[in-house]
Amino acid sequence: MCPGIEDVEHSCCFTGDKHDLCTRDLPPCPNSNQYLWWDGFHPTQQAFSIIARDCYNGSAVCSPMNIDQLVQA
Template sequence: RIYDLGARKFVVSRIGQIGCTPVSVVRTPYSQKCNEDINQKVKHYSNKLPGKLQELQTQLSHSHFINLDNYNFNQQIRNSPENFGFKYIFDSCVQGRKPCANRNEYYFFDFAHPTEATNKIYANECFSGTQLCLPYNILKLIHAN
């Protein structure tokens, strides 16, 4: 329907590793940080998305699709949080009524939602980077014919 209204450029997000959100981590046995059962189900969907986007691009003339690869970018941040400025990957900034003072060091603001710092990393990377939005970033999408 949105295509019929004139839209030709789309950014479609894979689902991130929701098994690593604080709400999932607190429900996971102590032996692991993330709930990998949840992550495997998400990964199953996420792995199918690029092929579906390619099909749509073929079917809808003059359309362009970007795959925002949340799942794999989440993994990069988890593997090297310090490279992104994070100290706390599995904890939420809000531990009661007030948010923490150092919220830029947290990946999660509450039990499920990312902090402003996290969103800024994602926005910058998808706009002009090379690792999150594939096959090209939004800056290149703007200039696509």
């Protein structure tokens, strides 16, 4: 599991429509940094921060090379 993210299954906002997007006029969760998903499709800012960190420092997520390797090339 990703550090700081406790819920990787549910979205932070209530998704009740057929497109899996946030339901209008309903507040999102108060602790979005603990969720992997904002809605049915989009990661939260916390998830993007983890991906960006890993892409810079080296990870299989970023292929064929990470940002640090690209700068040194």
